[in-house]
Amino acid sequence: MGMVNALGGCADEIWWRLLAGDQSCLARRDDLIPGQSLLVGEVREPLPEIPIHLSRYACRNNALSLAAFEQIEAAVREVMADVGPRRIGVVIGSSTSGIAAAEQAVAERLRSGALPASFDYAQLEFGGVAEFLAAYAGIQGPAYTLSTACSSGARALESARSLLALGVCDAVIAGGADSLCRLTANGFTALQAVSESPSNPFSLNRKGLTLGEGAALFLLTKQTGGVQLLGAGSSSEGYHMSAPEPEGTGAEAAMRAALADAGLAAEAIVYVNLHGTGTPLNDAMEAKAVSRVFGCDVVCSSTKPLVGHTLGASGAIEAAFCWLMLARRAGRELPLPPHRWDGIPDPALPRLRLAAVGEHLAPDGLAILLSNSFGFGGNNCALVLGEAAT
């Protein structure tokens, strides 16, 4: 697993800041919305250069992907030497692709009448995200970009699991990548969904989300052992393009489908990584859905107050946080990513058990976790990750 987000450029750094509940990485940018400063979870590490022979794909979104890929490259090369490049697939979730590059290109064209020489449609094209990684890695199996708004990264992992099950691939690079851009900053602001202060999920005082960016990539194989993707489940809502069904029935359906796919009862889950955007609508429906599926005793947290809402990457980044919890479990002790908020619950909602800084669990047996992702168009996905039985 490789990842990059506002907390850092590698798993060690991210893990340490994640457990500390460090919000100092959120920063203000005044170039995203005209006349307004916006608090965002921006990646501050210098990103790798896109090689010159792939310069048509050169954009920040692909540089984020590449930063995550470099962390798993050795493992990918090892598998490729074994199964060959045609038996490896790529499925990447992204909601923006390289639209930030297209923003500059379209602005330049309005000024000068021509697109800049550095622009290529491959930067804006959704499929370009997966195509770039496949070209960089020399992978020749199926490569596609899953784009279902904010559930993209989780859906990509679900699809990768299907490619393995279908026998089409022996290994799949899967995850998500999204970059900060003016379109999402202005769009979510127009929806009155952006908070001026760090997002404050499930609080009575929640005012909206904090945007972020990043990438997380996994190398999925059929091997048993290590951390396992045990199940995935999706649903849609038939309700509204940008608002969730208020009772959370779509979210509930995705969680139950993921549990069924994993062959597990709800009681098996010891931790839920919430979608927890901090918008009034998401948190209200998610609290209802989680409490119906798990009751109010399962420990939960939203990690978005630490890294921002990384949109199409968020499902993969949050699965990566779950992966880190499992991979770094020491003995029985399972450290929990804390839920950073003002501690004032909304009395109108079922009260979830939210993890505090420094809190950990000590499950008796295998630790099994669930992560939620919900997106525009009423597109929901839940993933179940766990330790392999030995």
Next chain:
Amino acid sequence: MRVRVAQWAAWTPGVEDRTAWKAWCRAPHPLGRDGSPDVAFLPPLLRRRCGRLSRMMLKAAFACGTSDALAAVPTVFASRYGDTAATVALLECLAREEPVSANHFSHSVHNTQAGLFSIATGNRQAASALAAGRDTFGCAFLEALGGLRRAGGGPVLFVIGDEPLPPVFAPFVDAPQAAYSVALLLELHEGPAAITLSLGDDPAAAGELSGTPAWPQPVEFLRWLLSDEPTLTLASPRRRWTWRRGELR
């Protein structure tokens, strides 16, 4: 995995129902670029929110079953370009520092057509949306097979469509341009009508590649589906996809 196309529908300007498509398949000609389908089956509020790509994809999707059947199937929506014209309009709006419409923004996601279909039919099943450049059709077919597997073999609705790229991106055109949509209702099937998809170089089919067809891959697939040719191989610079009908050899 062996599947059959239980129902299909497609739309392009001038070739708008199954009878017209059967005639087109007997004598294919270049597809249209202008025009938009009538979507009177949608409620007025939804109709107003549909750009042409959404209208075309929903037109084909709705022709694949009764409203009850359509409400119950998992879906896979695919488009190489998506609604690029709408994206460019939003980006021009940003460049002029004009406020972005919340409604236009929330309909600019790649899964807009999947979302509108779900709302129009009350469908609450899994809905996927993807793109893969010149391999979009093959990858989306695989995604639909994955959906079939997850759904226990029951039907999956696979809808694909595109429009010509806006003129501003003309230098980047590398594939046939047309306004079209194709919808396929796929289900697991054993028997003579079964179709299998194989990936990779297939020496048996390599000889059948006779240049680039003048129409998009999904339309070429439809032409093959309605023919009695045993195999279809579609190629991109990255790979080949081969569909074969009948018993496995």
